[in-house]
Amino acid sequence: MSRLLDIRQTTQEVAEAITAALGIDVEIIDDRLTIIAGTGRYKEKIGQKEEEGNVQSGLTYSQVLQTGEPYVIEDAQNNADYAALEAELAEVCCPIKLSGRVIGLMGLVAFTEQQRHTLLCNRGPLLTFLERMAYLLASKVSETKIATELTSIVETIRDGILAVDKDGIITSCNMMAERLIGQTREQLIGIALSKIWPDSSFHEVLQSGVGYRDREEIHTRSPLRRGGMPLHFFTTVMPINASGHGASSADHAPIGTVLSFRDSADVRRMVYDLTEKEESSSFQEIIGTSETILRVKEQGQKIALSNSTVLITGESGTGKSLFARAIHHSGSRKKRPFITVNCGAIPDALLESELFGYEPGAFTGASKNGKVGKFELANGGTIFLDEIGDLSLHLQVKLLHVLQYREIERVGSTRSLSIDVRVIAATNRDLEQMITDGEFREDLFFRLNVIPLHLPSLKERQEDIPLLLTQALARHARLIGKEISGFDQETMELLVSYQWPGNIRELENVVEYAVNLATERLITVDSIPARLRRTHSGEKETRKLKAQLDVFEKQIIERVLRETGYSVEDKVKAAKLLGISESTLYRRIRELGIRARP
Numbered sequence: 001m002s003r004l005l006d007i008r009q010t011t012q013e014v015a016e017a018i019t020a021a022l023g024i025d026v027e028i029i030d031d032r033l034t035i036i037a038g039t040g041r042y043k044e045k046i047g048q049k050e051e052e053g054n055v056q057s058g059l060t061y062s063q064v065l066q067t068g069e070p071y072v073i074e075d076a077q078n079n080a081d082y083a084a085l086e087a088e089l090a091e092v093c094c095p096i097k098l099s100g101r102v103i104g105l106m107g108l109v110a111f112t113e114q115q116r117h118t119l120l121c122n123r124g125p126l127l128t129f130l131e132r133m134a135y136l137l138a139s140k141v142s143e144t145k146i147a148t149e150l151t152s153i154v155e156t157i158r159d160g161i162l163a164v165d166k167d168g169i170i171t172s173c174n175m176m177a178e179r180l181i182g183q184t185r186e187q188l189i190g191i192a193l194s195k196i197w198p199d200s201s202f203h204e205v206l207q208s209g210v211g212y213r214d215r216e217e218i219h220t221r222s223p224l225r226r227g228g229m230p231l232h233f234f235t236t237v238m239p240i241n242a243s244g245h246g247a248s249s250a251d252h253a254p255i256g257t258v259l260s261f262r263d264s265a266d267v268r269r270m271v272y273d274l275t276e277k278e279e280s281s282s283f284q285e286i287i288g289t290s291e292t293i294l295r296v297k298e299q300g301q302k303i304a305l306s307n308s309t310v311l312i313t314g315e316s317g318t319g320k321s322l323f324a325r326a327i328h329h330s331g332s333r334k335k336r337p338f339i340t341v342n343c344g345a346i347p348d349a350l351l352e353s354e355l356f357g358y359e360p361g362a363f364t365g366a367s368k369n370g371k372v373g374k375f376e377l378a379n380g381g382t383i384f385l386d387e388i389g390d391l392s393l394h395l396q397v398k399l400l401h402v403l404q405y406r407e408i409e410r411v412g413s414t415r416s417l418s419i420d421v422r423v424i425a426a427t428n429r430d431l432e433q434m435i436t437d438g439e440f441r442e443d444l445f446f447r448l449n450v451i452p453l454h455l456p457s458l459k460e461r462q463e464d465i466p467l468l469l470t471q472a473l474a475r476h477a478r479l480i481g482k483e484i485s486g487f488d489q490e491t492m493e494l495l496v497s498y499q500w501p502g503n504i505r506e507l508e509n510v511v512e513y514a515v516n517l518a519t520e521r522l523i524t525v526d527s528i529p530a531r532l533r534r535t536h537s538g539e540k541e542t543r544k545l546k547a548q549l550d551v552f553e554k555q556i557i558e559r560v561l562r563e564t565g566y567s568v569e570d571k572v573k574a575a576k577l578l579g580i581s582e583s584t585l586y587r588r589i590r591e592l593g594i595r596a597r598p
């Protein structure tokens with residue numbers, strides 16, 4: 001779009017001012033030869049292309065647009081280079097330039113001898129006058145362009161922006177401010193900011209001239225709270241000084257302030273996206289086709305649909321974290337944060353502030369900006385409290401409060417913040433035994449155990465081991481870039497019969513180890529950690545000894561039966577001689593395949 005068109009109104013005013021001063025018709029034309037403004041006989045041609053009205057003049061104007069040089073036609077009717085319209089006697093044309101580029105021109109045309117006289121007698125001062133007018137128009141275009149660009153920047157910014165004058169009255173705002181505050185521009189402009197944000201410190205900046213950045217402001221007293229929830233923003237306030245610079249000046253009080261603010265939930269989401277994001281996971285990734293694991297997966301899928309607290313129990317490495325993530329990512333909160341806190345890995349003294357956050361300067365060494373806790377970060381989503389059995393009794397009380405009242409209190413604060421967080425806790429410890437031993441609060445246990453989910457150990461679902469082994473092998477072989485097709489029979493038997501005290505985590509580690517060591521396409525026992533091989537050969541030895549004892553036992557029973565005979569009474573005697581009960585004798589005869597008759 002032509003730039004002169006943006007300031008059509010001003011252009012017309014300038015044309016009319018020139019005509020009023022000189023009594024000569026004026027046309028103002030943009031760089032596409034469209035008449036933007038005009039007086040006298042040009043007024044009705046506004047909006048038309050110059051070529052349509054005056055081909056010759058159009059061509060001449062085109063030259064001015066190209067060269068940027070003004071020209072004067074003294075005798076239009078007798079100028080060979082200028083085919084004037086019948087009535088044109090003289091013309092002065094001056095370019096309008098912005099940053100060295102011609103964006104249009106002004107043409108003054110004399111149709112009477114008197115007008116021609118005015119044009120030609122004042123040629124010098126007239127051209128200077130026209131150049132000034134052209135400069136004015138160009139400045140206006142430039143201003144309008146900057147203002148339009150600034151407005152669109154301010155409107156597209158993701159922060160709310162408010163400008164406030166020295167009396168604390170809102171003078172302008174952007175679209176985001178309307179959205180975050182929940183009021184329209186018309187409602188906001190003209191009111192005192194302290195009316196809607198009584199808890200803000202912006203007035204300090206008006207007095208001191210010193211701004212502040214990213215300060216957390218919670219407007220508990222704001223009349224615009226939504227559903228009783230305080231407005232919660234991270235706000236930057238900068239002074240506006242008369243010089244137009246934002247920096248403070250000791251000599252002059254600010255003439256106003258600019259506030260930019262962001263919703264705390266957006267800040268939390270951004271921090272989460274940048275730092276905390278966990279890999280997502282779904283129930284499809286949970287491997288296993290045994291009835292046991294299929295039942296637990298089905299249970300997990302149902303749990304995902306609710307918002308209730310879940311307590312996942314199971315031995316170490318059975319997939320408690322995996323299930324917690326799958327529950328979160330299959331539920332309605334999947335687009336919101338999933339925050340994990342390992343209660344066993346953080347010293348008790350730090351865990352409280354990690355979970356609940358702290359106020360600025362709450363304790364020695366605390367950051368002066370305070371800190372947002374994991375519960376706040378998880379707001380709207382899920383918090384996964386792993387190793388919950390390791391939580392100290394002191395923090396158990398605090399967690400119980402959160403679960404009961406759905407609100408948290410930062411360390412060093414007396415203010416409660418409402419939160420909407422789904423809690424999933426997990427432990428491999430026996431919480432009921434811990435309750436008996438006075439190590440875990442019974443009331444907290446009941447609050448956590450709303451939906452219990454127990455994960456089976458690997459030895460309870462031995463039939464899943466081959467599948468887990470094969471999938472882990474494929475993954476690690478791909479990662480390392482080795483071509484390994486499987487396990488040889490002996491190794492597979494060894495791995496399936498192993499007890500896996502560390503469950504799937506141990507299984508994955510063993511496979512990773514084996515893939516690293518393997519030199520053949522099939523994994524052999526040589527690539528299996530020595531402790532597994534030892535356990536296996538120990539089991540083999542045990543089996544050998546048992547077999548020898550069976551042979552020996554069979555020989556003794558057969559000898560005694562040959563001596564006593566095979567009738568019912570004889571077997572009573574034989575049991576007595578052998579020092580075992582009659583039922584044991586009958587069972588061993590059956591198990592060892594001993595002849596029961598002569």
Ligand SMILES: Nc1ncnc2c1ncn2[C@@H]1O[C@H](COP(=O)(O)OP(=O)(O)OP(=O)(O)O)[C@@H](O)[C@H]1O
Nearest residue numbers: 285286287315316317318319320321322428504505
């Ligand atoms: N059913 C499964 N299918 C595939 N991988 C699994 C399965 N269960 C667990 N895993 C994998 O085993 C490893 C251990 O799982 P996870 O950390 O979830 O166990 P955990 O019970 O939380 O352990 P801990 O009690 O020690 O914290 C992870 O790498 C996980 O991806």
